[in-house]
Amino acid sequence: MGISDVIPVPVAVDKEIENWTIFGQPVVEVWFTTTEKVHEIIEMSPIKNIFNWGRKNSVYFLMQPMGCCGVEMFVFGAAPYDCTRFGCMPRNTPRQCDVMIISGYITRKYLPVIKNLWEQMVEPKWVIAIGECAISGGPFYDSYNIIQNTADYFPIDVFIPGCPPRPEQFLEGLMALQEKIKERKDKRGY
């Protein structure tokens, strides 16, 4: 939507103003603007970095133990490894979460449920796949009930291999995700 749709613009505009730009956009276009336009500008501007700095330091994850990695996830969330110092906390409902940790095998019966949980999470959101099972099916690769292609259903940003990975690896994966968010290299491009 251009400015002329909202307010009739005087025909005689200073030629020099027409040449002015802000973040590559003509100033006249931005002058009287819509919310969408503001968003567009934020997307392109360094302000985005401030947003992502905030996002990266408050990644709350969904407590959803699914397999062996779920037990290590408990430990990762508790005092000995203390993920809270990285701004990462376990939450019990998907509506308060930023990160979904797929901590195990996804079965045929569980796939619709976990997809539903993913859709219930508010944006911005990220996924971490933990363990061999979540990456490729792991030791259960030829089971009749396991989904192997997890990455086809979820935009997974970080894979943490291991069977199960140690809590230290969880921390490293978390920091890798934070780096990705900061560098704006995550799958969904926030």
Place this chain on the structure above:
Amino acid sequence: MTTASDVLSSIQSAFPGAVLESKVESDRRLWATIDSSKIVDVCKHLTEKLAFDHYSGAAGVDWIARNEMEVVQIMTSHGAHQVVAMLKSKTPREKPTIKSLANLYWNANWYEREIWEMFGINFEGHPGLYPLLLGDDLVGAWPWRKDFKGYPDLTTGKRAVERPTADGYTEYFIPPTPAEIEAGTVPIKLKYPSYREREEAEIKSDAEMIMHMGPQHAMLPGPFLLDILVEGERVHKAFLDLGYIHKGIEKIMENRSWLQGITYTDRMCYVASLTNNECYCGAVEKILGVEVPERAQYIRVILEELSRIQSHLIGTGEFLTLIAGVGYAPWNFMIIDRERIISMIESVTGARLTHTFVRFGGARNDLPEGFADKCRDALKYIESRTKEYIELFNQDPIYHMRMEDVGALSAETAKRVGISGPPLRAAGVAYDMRKEDPILAYPDLDFKVITGTKGDCADRVDVRLREILESVHIIEQCLDRIPSGPIMTETKVPKKIPAGEAYYRVEDPRGEMGMYVISDGGDKPYRVKVRGPFYATLQTLPPLLEGVYIADVVAIAGSMDGCPSEADR
């Protein structure tokens, strides 16, 4: 004391001609093939006359070469004697049908449902044969039959597709491949009411509604679905659905070598993987007739007891976060304590959770240098902490108001529903596999079976905490007595295990765990049936929840110390 041969002669005299084949393996194991028309009467006779009051489970076996199916009923007693009767009944492979025991034993219900959905054996007179573990798309494929074509071709990689439903949701559908359609292995759609229809049929008035707890819920240690039918704050009925993490381990193990199977037992219940290892390896050792060297026995006992301590700690900690009365702090304390134990186990096995440590006829490696001293230090610490926890709970009046008489199970009911482990012992029944079916070095060790009195939530937690102290006592004895010597047997374990079968029981942190292993002389198991403790415990959950407040649902479910992975397998 009743022995296996007494039981056999009693059956033979009461039902002449009913026993087709029999084998008395030892004083404690009886294998018998019973005429399938008389199986119900024989079981009734055992229960009424010979004190077989514990229906422990049932296993289906598909004998494709003999063109018949077999259902094995596992019957034991709650301490009256130690005989385990394995009663087989046969049925032809075409239209397999067998009489149901669900009207005789309440807990036969789920075992028979599982056999029905996996093997397609129909149970006459069963109150409701609905799928329990499988999703609707796999029912009718009978995946555990030996001729299940889907394995391993029916792996789901790249095949699930999204499609919109009539009500605007998205569902995931796995279309059959052309090869499957041609081979005729496409699952036949059976007609039965779905889980949701079944639970909605129970709604009697407008004041009632269904509340979903799960598959993802703060209360659950893993995904399973617990639905409660509530009126106001009261629960009228509860429904359970399993299979959200059903991996088909029993089927996968049939397609792996004997040694590879150990890694799968690790992943059955990942907080008690050492006892699972022990159960599988013990069964195979029994078939082989291998004697475990004494040092290896002690090493295995030490590690299994350490594993029990860490499992009880994480279970109790989880329970405390759920009831939220004592708060989040004890959870962190218990995890910190658990790390001490985990690091002890790790120093021996090299892994935190999935150890694959126990081997056929011994253990993988020896204790490291200086283990005994470090272990004694850790145990001293755990002992003092556990005493602190027990004192903390005993002194807290709010905790007692909240937990006492909640979810109480009487000894009589607990025996009848087939529950085992701490929930059973809390009800006052001293039933522990370490005493009932002693293995390894347990007969030489001095320990007592911890029991409670009331069988409520507070008692279950108390039993668990006092069991930690008992385990500490056991490990200390082991560290004092452990002899030197080899850790593996002299006899070489062959790649192909000789034909035979064995049923082996161990005391899991959650209760009685048994594995029924059959070998046909090949390099892979013919069948591995796992009788998990939490499967039985979960079955008792719905009736236990009837009539309680919503707030107590979480407390009762949490006090059972769950591991849904082992229930689903």
